[in-house]
Amino acid sequence: MDQYCVMGNPVEHSRSPRIHARFAELCGQPMAYGRRLVPIGAFAEGIAAFRSEAAAQGDTARGCNVTVPFKFDAAALAQHTSERATLAQAVNTLRFEADGSIHADNTDGIGLVNDIVRNAGVPLAGRSLLLIGAGGAAAGVLGPLLDAGAAHVVVANRTLDKAIALVQRHAALALRHGATLEAWALDDVPGDFDVVVNATASSLAGDAVPVRAQVLRPGALAVDMMYGPAAAGFMAWAEAHGAVARDGLGMLVEQAAEAFEFWRGVRPPSAQVLAELRASLA
Numbered sequence: 001m002d003q004y005c006v007m008g009n010p011v012e013h014s015r016s017p018r019i020h021a022r023f024a025e026l027c028g029q030p031m032a033y034g035r036r037l038v039p040i041g042a043f044a045e046g047i048a049a050f051r052s053e054a055a056a057q058g059d060t061a062r063g064c065n066v067t068v069p070f071k072f073d074a075a076a077l078a079q080h081t082s083e084r085a086t087l088a089q090a091v092n093t094l095r096f097e098a099d100g101s102i103h104a105d106n107t108d109g110i111g112l113v114n115d116i117v118r119n120a121g122v123p124l125a126g127r128s129l130l131l132i133g134a135g136g137a138a139a140g141v142l143g144p145l146l147d148a149g150a151a152h153v154v155v156a157n158r159t160l161d162k163a164i165a166l167v168q169r170h171a172a173l174a175l176r177h178g179a180t181l182e183a184w185a186l187d188d189v190p191g192d193f194d195v196v197v198n199a200t201a202s203s204l205a206g207d208a209v210p211v212r213a214q215v216l217r218p219g220a221l222a223v224d225m226m227y228g229p230a231a232a233g234f235m236a237w238a239e240a241h242g243a244v245a246r247d248g249l250g251m252l253v254e255q256a257a258e259a260f261e262f263w264r265g266v267r268p269p270s271a272q273v274l275a276e277l278r279a280s281l282a
């Protein structure tokens, strides 16, 4: 049987095994998907162990998802890296090819885009978008947000230099799409936006939402990339200021759907699995 897994540290909280098991069941794909705790600093060894243990069981390791803190190590290990993963400087999906080489991708951004456009029904083409944060989470989604046609994109971060660096790295892509792309400090963000995405860890720390409420256009979509209690503060703030709030559960399922298709060549029914996951968490 083909084996997949999610590798991280910590990894026990990951919902990926459950999501992929359901995708496999609904698509009739014979595969197993586990989770592997990998010691910090030993990512390459973790991959080698996964492949040899699968082989010892008479199975074949075909790929894995990669979570914190290995998204950078995973990029270094691959022979082929997609353009979006290169821009993100992070990898969340690896595919092991028959010739032994490794293909790397980052499906976080397209997962967010698909959740916004398909699940929330909010088009991104021609719209204005504020991305709050300039860390790994923000870097993973900026390219696909531009690819989706957002016409005016602002990246705002507590540390302005990091927002500037992220914007500079994406300047050519923005130009290719005819989009404006700017970096601002949190307090100085000018104007209001159709879509506001929170990619900071501020809610986790219990801190206040780090931007003025005026950034929310009436009826704007406000998405926190986290879900559960970690997203609650941002979502309550957005709703209190007339926005439609959304957590990151849809992004989680959609990034998994992209990875599943990258591996299996089959598109899983992600909206159904998202509805099931939401119902089970309610």
Ligand code: ATR
Binding pocket: 132, 133, 134, 135, 136, 137, 138, 157, 158, 159, 162, 199, 200, 201, 202, 205, 207, 210
């Ligand atoms: P991740 O991979 O989750 O993005 P990260 O790379 O450490 O983690 O980035 C965390 C992001 O949250 C950064 O944009 C960080 O801002 P700085 O670059 O200024 O550190 C942002 N962040 C974390 N805590 C915050 C807070 N209390 N207020 C505002 N921004 C915060």
